[in-house]
Amino acid sequence: MPQVLEFKLPDLGEGLTEAEIVRWLVNVGDVVAIDQPVVEVETAKAMVEVPCPYGGVVTARFGEEGTELPVGAPLLTVAVGAPAGTTAPPTAGEAAGAAESAVSSEYSGNVLVGYGTAGPAARRRRIRPQSPAVAHPTPNATAGPAPSVRAAAPAAPVALATPAAPPAPAPAGAGTAGGSEGPIPVISPLVRKLARDRGLDLREVPGSGPEGLILRADVERALTAREAPAAVAPAASAAAPAGERIPLRGLRGAVADKLSRSRTEIPDATCWVDADATELMAARAAMNAAGGPKISLLALLARICAHALARFPELNSTVDTAAREIVRLPAVHLGFAAQTPRGLVVPVVRDAGTRTAESLTEEFARLTESARQGTLTPADLTGGTFTLNNYGVFGVDGSTPIVNHPEAAMLGVGRIIPKPWVHQGELAVRQVVQLSLTFDHRVCDGGTAGGFLRYVADCVEQPAVLLRTV
Missing domain, CATH: 3.30.559.10 (Chloramphenicol acetyltransferase-like domain)
Structure with a gap:
């Protein structure tokens, strides 16, 4: 039975806490070798290819091209030990029975040269079996303090090879910890400063990251939505279309x-x-x-x-x-x-x-x-x-x-x-x-x-x- 391992966006070093997916280099069902580049990402420093330390069959990808992910968010899952030609992801029961430690023969220990590397974790969280038709519930925001970027739990995986139910809409308080009180999970101090400088209340911003983590893109969308009415004249329907907006992201x-x-x-x-x-x-x-x-x-x-x-x-x-x-x-x-x-x-x-x-x-x-x-x-x-x-x-x-x-x-x-x-x-x-x-x-x-x-x-x-x- 193949063992399903999750590969997360590695520590990019130099204080970098997020990256944007530029181009996927593999598809679900592809067989990847150890240390084969699987995705091209853009950080605030450079555009790099990220190699996967596992060898096996890709069973799921997380994030479309153009999506920003925080460090520690899942990138893909790999079925280690799956026979060549396997194209379908494992069933929920197979995923639940995956072993808790990485197989040394299928793990290189490398993540990204010069970006920080770590060996496999001593224990791995089991993937709980769930029905594909059941939407994953939003975590209870009052269950505990906001997670740090590196410790944020990944969003529920969705295998791109099979249709999945659309995610449940985020509640009005998504992106906050504890409703109107308590800390707010934000990906970086720079994002928090951006919101503060523009007078934006982060408690009103729904986070699209793991467990409602507020990303830079979330703040930019909220600012754009807030400022759009002021930028449009009363007779907007008869006026010329607004100018092109180009997000100041990445490099x-x-x-x-x-x-x-x-x-x-x-x-x-x-x-x-x-x-x-x-x-x-x-x-x-x-x-x-x-x-x-x-x-x-x-x-x-x-x-x-x-x-x-x-x-x-x-x-x-x-x-x-x-x-x-x-x-x-x-x-x-x-x-x-x-x-x-x-x-x-x-x-x-x-x-x-x-x-x-x-x-x-x-x-x-x-x-x-x-x-x-x-x-x-x-x-x-x-x-x-x-x-x-x-x-x-x-x-x-x-x-x-x-x-x-x-x-x-x-x-x-x-x-x-x-x-x-x-x-x-x-x-x-x-x-x-x-x-x-x-x-x-x-x-x-x-x-x-x-x-x-x-x-x-x-x-x-x-x-x-x-x-x-x-």
Whole structure:
């Protein structure tokens, strides 16, 4: 008799508490191997494929594409030990007789590399047999305190291979714990803050998560429903249709939150300078003509940034607002802005200050390709100490970028184009670039920021300056 095991959305790490189902990679009835990717999910950090640690036949999936699930919610169930070709889920009696511990030969112990992993639980909750025609009752909200996200009991499973009775409508008090009193089960503090900032009473929001857990999507729907009447004029029937509403979720939502936080917390300032990049372009051409792997311009700019930060460590820091301290960071982990079909991401090159131009070029290429494919991990997107933003690729000369919170500064690089320039006392056509530095005015004054930017410009104009520190 096959053993039915439930695979839940694993701990995604980096403080992530929810993920959106982007695409199912398996169907009910499919045979999956151990550690085979079964679903593609999008978090606030990246889009990743989640492997299942069990091998067997998929008997049920939970959640349609586009659904947000909290960590710990069930993703699918697998019949371990089922013969190949099994396409129907086990009966209720078979499910009830499933063993209580995982079979080691059918469990890899892996969940998602870099996202937190755990072995099988010592004991597994038995799946109680129920009639398919009986709707699962809503848990009694007064039975106890609201569960945490990780300990939330999963919703009753519905095998997609067989028709199931529609779920009973949620009562008016769904999503609350204890009616008008007691704690309210909310997926994360950010969701609670969103409701508080918009004046939304969470006790009036029905939760769609396990045991009435209120998800971000629930709050957004409630806000949309509340604000819709105010946005429609009295003669709405004769007026033009309302504009398109695009939820700020996933990566786009994370970017919006981070930019808003940066503008709210960081008193930033920007300085800029034009630089003659003719010699830098010539140096790069000479390097690439000498043979070996090609060196990218971004890699040379990264080396210049790393050397400048060694001279001006104030800009490789962060501000601990709670302790009212400036924390200078020992290593340079260089982020760089990359535009993808899903939006702007900032992958991080670790220990950029100790890498060669070849190593930097290789790492930039790897991270850029991963960004385009949507396979960056949270580790690839966190831990940066300074950001390099090459917005010149968009054909613009200058910009005043927003500091990538919680970092202290960002260097912007415009396009490099031929311009009239006074060179050695004569007017000439040179390759000119505009450099801008946006910095947190709490970590340094304009003199330090200007000194950093001037040193970067000097290295761009005379790459030989770097030879002093090679």
